[in-house]
Amino acid sequence: MVPAATDVVVSDSLAARPSARLLVCCGALLATTAGHGAQQVHRLEPSPATVTWGYYEASVRPVLTVRSGDTVVVRSLLGLDPRIVEAAGAVADPMVAEIYRRVSKGPGSHMLTGPIFIEEAQPGDVLEIEIQRVELPLSYAYNRFRPGTGLLPADYPYTVLRIVPLDRERGVARVAPGVEVPLRPFFGSIGVAPPPEVGRLNSGPPSFHGGNLDNKELTAGSRLFLPVHVPGALVWFGDGHAAQGNGEVNLTALETALEGTVRLFVRKGPRLRWPRAETASTYITMGLDEDLERATEVAVREMIDFLVTEKGLSRDDAYILCSVAGDLAITQVVDGTKGVHMSMPKAVFAGGTKR
Numbered sequence: 001m002v003p004a005a006t007d008v009v010v011s012d013s014l015a016a017r018p019s020a021r022l023l024v025c026c027g028a029l030l031a032t033t034a035g036h037g038a039q040q041v042h043r044l045e046p047s048p049a050t051v052t053w054g055y056y057e058a059s060v061r062p063v064l065t066v067r068s069g070d071t072v073v074v075r076s077l078l079g080l081d082p083r084i085v086e087a088a089g090a091v092a093d094p095m096v097a098e099i100y101r102r103v104s105k106g107p108g109s110h111m112l113t114g115p116i117f118i119e120e121a122q123p124g125d126v127l128e129i130e131i132q133r134v135e136l137p138l139s140y141a142y143n144r145f146r147p148g149t150g151l152l153p154a155d156y157p158y159t160v161l162r163i164v165p166l167d168r169e170r171g172v173a174r175v176a177p178g179v180e181v182p183l184r185p186f187f188g189s190i191g192v193a194p195p196p197e198v199g200r201l202n203s204g205p206p207s208f209h210g211g212n213l214d215n216k217e218l219t220a221g222s223r224l225f226l227p228v229h230v231p232g233a234l235v236w237f238g239d240g241h242a243a244q245g246n247g248e249v250n251l252t253a254l255e256t257a258l259e260g261t262v263r264l265f266v267r268k269g270p271r272l273r274w275p276r277a278e279t280a281s282t283y284i285t286m287g288l289d290e291d292l293e294r295a296t297e298v299a300v301r302e303m304i305d306f307l308v309t310e311k312g313l314s315r316d317d318a319y320i321l322c323s324v325a326g327d328l329a330i331t332q333v334v335d336g337t338k339g340v341h342m343s344m345p346k347a348v349f350a351g352g353t354k355r
Contacts, residue, residue, distance in 0.1 A: 039263070042066055044074045046095060046113045048102040051077070055106030056211055057200040058193040058230045062117035065232075068266040071132070072116060076187065076238045078257040079111040080142055088163045090140050093257065108203030110189050110212065114236035118264055121233035126267040127192060129224040129235070133261040134185045139166050141173065141242045141256035150250040151333055164254055166242055173242055173254055181243050185258055186218045188239030195229045203238075205337035206288050210275045213286065214253070214332040215341060216244045222279045227272040235264070248332040270309075274302055282343040286331070295340040296328060303342045311349065321348070 042064055044050060050063040066072060078085075082092035082100070099111060121127060144161040147153065165174045172180040191211035194201050206212045210226045218224055226235070237260065244253030277284040285306055287298030300322055307318035325348050331339030 039069045039071055040066070041071045041073065044072055044113055044116065046075055046077045046099075046111065048098055050113055051099055051103055052112045052114065052236060053079075053099065053103045053105045054108035054110060054203050055200045056112075056191050056193055056203060056209055056236065057106075058196040058198075058234065060115055060193070060234065062115050062232060062234060064114070065117045065119065066264060068118055068120045068264065070118075071261060071263045073259065073261050074113055074116075074237050075137070075259045076113050076240045076257060077111050078138060078142070078240065078255060079109070079238075080255070084161060085142075085163075088142075088161065090163055106200060106203065108212075110203040110238045112189060112191075112203060112236035112238035115193065115234035116236075116264070117232035117234060118266055119232070120266040121228045122231055123195075123229055124271055125228040125233075126270055126272050127226045127228050127233045127235060128265040128267055129190060129226070130263040130265065131186075131218060131220055131222050131224070131260065132263060134187070134220045135259045136166055136168050136183065136185055136242055136256060137259050138257050139168065140164060141166055141254035143175075143250070143252050143254060145250040145252070149334070151247070152249070156250070164242075166254075166256070175254075181254070184216060184219050184243050185256075186216060186241055186244075187237050187258060187260060188212060188214045188241050188244070188253065190218070190224055190226075190235070190237055192226050192228060192236075193230045193234035205335050206275075206339060207337060208274055208288075212239060212335055213275060213339060214239075214241075214244065214248050214335065215277065215284075215286065215339070216241070216246060216253075216331075217279055217282075217284060217341070217343070218277060219279075222277055225267075225272060225276045225278075227274075228266075233266070237262070246329045246331060248334055251334045274298060276302065276306065277341075281347070282345055284344075285342050287340045287342075288337050290337055292330070292333065292338045292340065295338045299328065299340045299342045300326075303344060307344070 085092040146159045189212045240258030242254035285302035287295040289295040304318040307313045
């Protein structure tokens with residue numbers, strides 16, 4: 001346990017990698033699901049044999065094979081350098097030290113658990129990830145900003161690491177004296193393998209494969225939909241967050257370890273270009289681009305496409321509905337590729353939130 005939020009100034013030579021995250025999902029923003037038969041429950045623990053550090057790539061060997069409809073309990077690590085964790089007075093996970101010693105790091109910083117191979121998945125399909133449960137195995141998280149990172153690097157030309165206690169019983173994080181933030185754990189990074197010809201993708205910028213989406217709506221009870229590019233889809237989970245604000249403006253959220261329960265489905269028929277999601281009350285489309293305005297355009301066009309193809313609206317009616325009922329939010333602005341998402345309340349449709 002960490003008794004109070006602690007600021008630690010760390011040298012850049014010990015700069016920690018942002019933590020990995022874990023997730024659990026369930027699905028519906030598309031039609032026709034394959035393989036919803038008898039399910040099996042699998043467990044996937046992080047280790048040097050099951051963690052990919054810093055990248056997504058089609059050539060990575062699967063660490064678990066499942067069928068469509070199976071459930072996976074997956075755990076992700078807080079990937080901060082154990083020396084920094086211990087210097088701050090917290091207890092480091094010995095497995096993280098093992099990964100530092102034995103796993104080759106790619107261009108990014110996230111420790112990703114996976115990949116998981118789904119037998120029925122083929123290029124052109126959609127992988128539906130139903131997030132059923134997300135739990136916090138640790139009693140602390142961290143937030144950090146460093147020179148040259150975040151939205152305001154000129155304003156903060158130094159490094160601060162804050163260890164933040166998590167009161168899991170009350171469901172709050174004690175961020176500062178008299179300041180408590182509600183816990184809403186979710187995996188910041190959930191992604192599938194890109195096409196083989198793309199090669200290795202840095203785990204930092206999100207893209208068409210999902211990855212470091214940092215979308216705080218992907219909590220328990222939500223569903224994420226990703227386009228499949230390779231046989232088996234190959235899906236990873238990581239970058240655990242205890243809580244995050246839209247924007248994630250200083251580069252990190254409340255970074256921590258997670259344990260999630262997710263159910264994986266393969267959907268045949270519909271095709272996606274970009275990730276989509278769904279909560280109990282909203283449909284969500286996402287736009288990703290280095291330019292924030294173009295990312296916004298993608299999110300709106302994706303919602304128009306969803307309303308036309310899935311709700312039967314004309315393109316004119318869909319555009320009007322986006323303007324009068326759709327809500328735009330900046331998902332994140334610090335991962336190189338900017339993220340914007342549009343939320344459409346289910347209540348505007350006949351039947352309200354009934355699935």
